[in-house]
Amino acid sequence: MTEQISAAAIARFLQDNPGFFDEHAELFASLSVPHPHQARAISLGERQILILRDKLKTLEFQLATLGRQASFNESVSGKLSQWCTQMLAEPVASHIPGHIVTGLAQQFDLSEIVLRVWDLDLAPEGVAAPVDVAVREYATGLKRPYCGPASDSIVSAWFQKPTASMAAMALRHGKQQEPFGLLVLGSEDPERYEEDMATDFLQTISELSAAALSRLAMPSETQ
Known part of the structure; x- marks a missing residue:
């Protein structure tokens, strides 16, 4: 009798057995999954590389945003300082x-x-x-x-x-x-x-x- 295994059960198994692909390296190399942006299949390793690249792009964008915000805040701080200096220096x-x-x-x-x-x-x-x-x-x-x-x-x-x-x-x-x-x-x-x-x-x-x-x-x- 063949028991159907759900995707969730497989995912739990792989999470509970992190050494599975170490023991079955040939299986890891032979498995293929759909490409996230193209109509073709790629290996699990390639898919992981694509995921990491996407994460890297996201982090680079966030870092660039933080850099722009820091530059803007520095500019505002400088202008605020100049404005205050003018008022403090006014003798009348x-x-x-x-x-x-x-x-x-x-x-x-x-x-x-x-x-x-x-x-x-x-x-x-x-x-x-x-x-x-x-x-x-x-x-x-x-x-x-x-x-x-x-x-x-x-x-x-x-x-x-x-x-x-x-x-x-x-x-x-x-x-x-x-x-x-x-x-x-x-x-x-x-x-x-x-x-x-x-x-x-x-x-x-x-x-x-x-x-x-x-x-x-x-x-x-x-x-």
């Missing part, structure tokens, strides 16, 4: 808002940047022009950077050019809950700032901007 505190905007635009190739602050030691014009209560409430509600369609935001009217997507960051002194400003980035590309994108870098930009602007905090806020 009232010029810092300008450094924030122009520095970001130059270092990161951003076309639409809007900075609005309040309750700082600045003349009530330009970046310190009065904002309504709705804007302050919007900033208070931002616990992390907002990314998404510009049309959904109360501050979309600040942009001078047609803007499809935006990122908005509330500026706070340290761990204070109440913000003192908003930093908003805009883009004509609807996919530049997507709702599900990571916001760690934007949060860093927000914290560094707020720290630089802390030199302009009202005396009552620094006590």
